[in-house]
Amino acid sequence: MLVSRNRNTMMVVSAFCLLCIIALFAFSKQFVYSEVTPKWIGLTLATPLITLIYCSVRRNIYLLTKPAIILLILLMSVFIKDWVTIGGNYYLLTYLGCLFLLFFFFQQVVVLFSINYLYGIVILCITALAIYGIFQYMGVLPFQNSNFKVTGNFDNSAGFAAALAGGFPYSLYFLQNTKQLERKISIGVVIVLLIGMGLSGSRTALIASLVVIMCYAHSVFPSIRNTQRIKVFGICLFIIIVTVLYFSKKNSADGRLLIWQCTWNMVQDKPFLGHGYGSFYSKYMFYQAEYFNNHANNKYALLADNISYPFNEYLLILSEHGAIGLTGLLLSVLLLFRYYCQKRTNPKFYAMLGVLSMMIFSFFSYPFKYPFTWIIVLLNVAVIYMPSQKLTGKVSYAIRTGIITTAIGFLCITIPFINAEMTWNKVAKLSLAGKTKNVLHEYNKLHQYLDRNGLFLYNHAAELHYVKEFEKSLSVLKRCELFYNDMDVQMLFADNYMKLYKYDRAEHHLKLASTMCPVRFSPLYQLSELYLEIGRKDEALLLAKHIVNKEVKIPSKTILLMKQKMCSFIQSHEKENVSPNNRSP
8 A cells, every 4th residue: 555655646646747848848840930849749749648647647626616616717718718719729729728727736646646746857857948048048058049148948038038037935944944964955955946037137137036035034934024214125125226227238128128018009099808819919910000190209219029918917817808807817816815824834825935936927028828837736736735535436527537538638639730830830841941832731730720820821921922923821820810920921922012013002011111110121121122113213212311310220131231231222212313414614
């Protein structure tokens, strides 16, 4: 009996460890987005499989139904709302279902095993990630993105920093250990995590960790809690640090203010129900274009670029799900905090700090793009809502049967999508190798699974444009607009229309592309070329002068070549217009 129990313990702890490792370190060049997609796909495969095995081998389960029902309602409302507005999105369903199954599994784990095990596994994983990042900064290990020195196995530093900030409160949990050696190790872990966050350049992670440390000190040390001067000093120190962090990357911070302003304009159009799931990707850039149309020569023009996230999860929820969606989320957080206050324990305190850390991080970044954030948050919620009632007999059998059926269903849905993602990667590489015509039929087949993936649709439209199938390219782009739209999409629209001699449409899309990203040179350059082609030389000349005098954000050979060509055009135009009577003898 003891051997069987130890075996079950090792199985479940290993499963939890596997989930953390997948969410932090999964990486594969078999996918187009080798850093993020494998993490999500790994989680959507591992979670149903783990819950399926767990429910098959255990007769009794633990479940606190109230938080499970709340989570289920929140997740299903997202899917149903999306289904009503655009149509069934089974890819979204697998992700949402994975999160619910993950929460169910965590509710079993937090009851059966010591919190020390779970927090310890998270600490080991994120410490390994922090060391990985430190080695990247030192040049010992390669980094994934040339724009960031420290990324871990993520696409940029945001995912790396979110993982460290999310697990950081657990490192403070072990500081209270009575054994001196373990306390020293815990202090070392805290230092490594803070160094990792600092090297990543994430001000958001540092601010979130600073707030967590202040809350920890206020709770653990009575002298701080009861001394007014120390409280005032702590608040002043926090304000000073935040101010320094703001001015250390002022342009980046100001750029986010622009994004928030445009997102707020988006919210005002549909304040109650929002624009729908995924609508930020497809609609935001139109609001940015409108902003610059109404604010010519704005100070933010040099900071604007293609935007995929609003750098604020709350604004994202407001824009996509409206005030109703945000209210539902905030009520859930309030219920969580109320339950925590009623049944406060030491492990729950650190779980609440973990929730707080991610709530602060969400004000300035997009942590929920990454699966490890969901693991941390759902684990914290499971710890706070720790079940106490064991379900046995027919009730347990019914729930386990439902979970097993659901897990099998999600596995059946997920596997074809994984195959589709891998096939897309293969055909994209073949296309880059000059075999575009040979793989176009594969693109058509992939629409069955990836027809709501805006980046796939853009990729397909670009390949159709390359083989001069301009009408088909436009057809795919119009579908792409529903899910993804930015300056590059508008430029491809314009290129297609120019090849079809529909110059009015091409001009419209080039102007829209230019107002979406005023800092970019390509739309203006292409527009001047268009004007020259249709004989509107005066307008081409005005654009050429604007391009020559336009401020450059990041110098490049391409921009230099554009400016040189425009200078040559201006000089040749001036020579043509010099009157023979005005020439010097």
